[in-house]
Amino acid sequence: MRVLIMGNSGSGKSWRARELAAQHQLIHLDLDTIYWTPGAVAVARPAYAVLADLYGFVRSHTDWVVEGCYGDLIEKALPFCTQLVFINPGKDACMANNAQRPWEPHKYASKEEQDSMLPYLMKWVGEYDVRDDTCSYAFHRRVYDAFQGAKREDAPLSGDAA
Template structure:
């Protein structure tokens, strides 16, 4: 089983990925961990490094789940997956989940640092339907609709946050 999960921040991607990984003994990759520079806040790594790490991961394990909002990275991993999942609960659900997001120590040194970024995150999440970047609804929709393999579009389990 090799599953790609994409959606807006706060959609429930990470929760669903962790659940799948535990249930099926899958390796799990949160794309944030390879996209952002370690120990930095909102500093992207060079694209060639991110892509190299993504390819190394999907080629190194027979079974995995990869999740993130980076539609361009999801698109690059499509040839390796057995299923694509698009979690799309709507803007309000994503905003509420982000407002309640617990501290993510793999992304931030402390909860206060994470909370300081919340206004920027909320603005960005709120613009999901109108942005035209690789993390936008339009990009995710295009990737999902064009994928000819097994796929599903759904909302996360009740109470989940990305």
Template sequence: MKTLIFGNSGSGKSTLAKHLSQAHGLAHLDLDSIVWEPGKVAVQRPMDAIHASLAEFLVAHQSWVIEGCYGELVEAASAQCTELVFLNPGREVCLTHNRSRPWEPHKYASKEAQDAMLENLQAWVAGYYERHDPWSYYAHRRIFDAFAGAKSERESPAEAVTPK
């Protein structure tokens, strides 16, 4: 099983990935962990280092779940996945999930530091359907529509946390 989950921030990617990882004993890669400099907020690592980290993970694990919003990385990993899952519950659900998300210690030094970034995150999430960058709905839709293998798009919050 090699499941690749992508969508907007707050769509339920981490929740679903953690569930699948635990239920099936899969290695789990949150793409945030390879995109951003450790211990620094919103400082991206060099792209060659990001791609090298992704390649290392793919080689090191025979079964996995990968999750993230980074279109270019989703596209790179999709060549090796057995299932592609696009979580698309809508803007309001994503905004609500972000407001109630627990502290993510792998991203922020404290819950307070995470909360200090919330408004920036919410503004970015709110623009998901209007932006045309690699992390936008348009990029995600293109990747999903072009994928020829097993795939599903999940639109309701219940679907986002319940594997099909």
């Protein structure tokens, strides 16, 4: 089983990936961990390094779950997956989940540092439907609709968080 999960920030991707990983003994990759420079807030790594890490991961593990909002990275990993999942609960649910997001120590040195980024995150999440970047609804929709393999679009289960 090799599952790709994409959606807006706060849609429930990480929760769903952790659940799948535990249930099926899958290795889990949160794309944030390869996209951002460790120890730096909102500093992207060079694209070649991110792609090298992504390809290294999907090629070196038999079974996995990869999740993130980076539609371009999801698109690059499509040839390796057995299922694509698009979690799309709507902007309001994503914003509510982000407002309640617990501290993510793999992304931020402290809860205070994470909270200081919340206004930027909320603005970005709120623009999901109108942005034209690779993390936008339009990009996710295009990737999902074009994929010819096994796929499903759904909203998170009750209690899902980002």
